[in-house]
Amino acid sequence: MAAPAPHVGAGARWETAAGREGGTETEGEWETEEEGETEEEGEEEAGGPGALRAVFPRDPALFHDTFPVLRRFRLCGRVLRIAQHHGPRLGLAANVWEAALALARFLEQQRFEFRGRSVIELGAGTGILGILAAMLGGDVTITDRPAALDQIRENVRLNFPGAGTRPRVRALEWGRDEASFPRDFQVVLGSDLVYDPASFPALLRALRHLCGPRSRALLSARTRGGDSGSRCFFHRVLPPFFRVQLLRQEQEHDIEVYGVTCRGGDAAPPVWGSYGEGGDAAMGVS
Secondary structure: OOOOOOOOOOOOEEEEEEOHHHHOEEEEEEEEOOOOOOOOOOOOOOOOHHHHHHHOOOOHHHHOOOEEEEEEEEEOOEEEEEEEEEOOOOHHHHOOOHHHHHHHHHHHHHOEOOOOOEEEEOOOOOOHHHHHHHHOOOEEEEEEOHHHHHHHHHHHHHHOOOOOOOOEEEEOOOOOOHHHOOOOOOEEEEEOOOOOHHHHHHHHHHHHHHOOOOOEEEEEEEOOOHHHOHHHHHHHHOOOOEEEEEEEEEOOOOEEEEEEEEOOOOOOOOOOHHHEOOHHHHHOOO
16 A cells, blocks of 8 residues: 555645636635745855755755645535645546546536435545535445545545544455445446546446446546547447446537446336436436
8 A cells, every 4th residue: 555645734725626617717826825934045156056046946845755736626516625645656546637527517517416325436536526425415435546545535534524424435446346345326426437448347347336226327537548448438348237328528628427327127217317406308318
């Protein structure tokens, strides 16, 4: 397991993302804490040590393995505080990707109802979608590989500072750990899970275990990879086992949102309307 990511401290910055349809426009810096210089420096001769200090940064945080960026997002009428620990330790897992925000905008548009429903987020990274679902009343489990769990736990603490109910955070490596999880979560969330075709079989195995007849999965992805990329997963890998419906396209960001339900015998068509207003129309269910 990777060493824990450092927690947010002095020098980290809060920024806010808000605006149209659930928070994609940056308003600017919300709050900044910067450590001032404590040493007086005299003039240096040209080419001396002072010249080197003028060229190279002196903030030790810049040379850490990770550096935190803190942002506030307004989504579905809630304000989320999300820390992103950028660096080689977390890699892609450190970011809040546009596909996650696109899925949040869809949830807001559909007035999706999480209250009292069992929810799991896959490949969560920062945990932003699972945290949002928990804020909206879901019984939430947030999952990712072990290296990302400290970042997710920190974000859970930032958004649920009291002693009340919080989302659970657990390791889940697709194709290996899903058997330790319950079957038939009512809602499965995931964003940008399908950027690597090599992971498709393991992700399929995880979805087949976690999704039952009453499950509804919402998965968003940036379209990439051509014929063997994201659309291959939704149009070729999933359909033998799941009904797959394109719910939303954001052409500006090349992002698609899909609804996924188990086939399990075509006698029972998916019922989406009970999960939020406008759900039947969005899922193509009459």
